[in-house]
Amino acid sequence: MTTITKERLLTIKQWRETYGPGSNVVLPAEEAEELARIVLASLEAEPVAWMCDDEDGREYNGHNEFSYGRRGIPLYAVPPAPNGLVKAVAFYEQVKRENPPVETGAWKDAVDWVLKQACQAVNTGINERRTIEENDD
Template sequence: MATIPKKWLQRKIADLESCREDIPFGLDENDHNMLIALKIALTSLEAKPVAWTDDEELRDVKQYGLGEIYQCPPDKYADLRRVIPMYREPPAPAVPDGLVRAVRFYEQVKRENPPVETGVWKDAIDWVTKEACQAVDIGIKGE
């Protein structure tokens, strides 16, 4: 796993969104798909806990089948070493290496701008889409 700073993702998204407003060009299908993939990656980095618990409650769940969770963050007196945040979906602590490589390949293709007939544009978008879907653990149409 490689770590991509949140600011980098926000900057790339802002760049693509500013291009979307350009008339008459705007975003082509490839850039549009890239924007969606980057937004998915950013969303996974911004996951917020929906509840909190601790080790003792998790042991109770294992032993008795139930335990307590708390809807509000722990107060300032809580032992933060024991507090366990709980998420609706597992947070993505880092961006997978495959997605990083796919985005860099896409950027290289965009800089070099090869003819569409070579199929490189499609390969770049397909790779980014596949890696982004794997990063958030969703299936891809056709697989």
């Protein structure tokens, strides 16, 4: 099994800037498999605890989703991948599989736009949650 280091992930992240949008790069099968394993584990992440509150607004850690008859908020060691991003990446991969590769053109631009919009929507949601959490202090 291959271990992917933070440095390697940063290198992969820079490929678009290094080689340009739409460039094909080679990722060893072992690394692709390890990245897929990590993403799948993230998608299937289970909460490690539940945050609940009582009638007085006091918070406590629940044992499960319905501790003491109340709906809890799941807490994760590592947050699962956002659903919108997962769908966008799946769409992008499906389009790549079902259509001949193109380096330029309106079709590629449209697909890239959809992926970019999904990523921005996910990032906006994350940033909005952080802002709300920071304001709660």
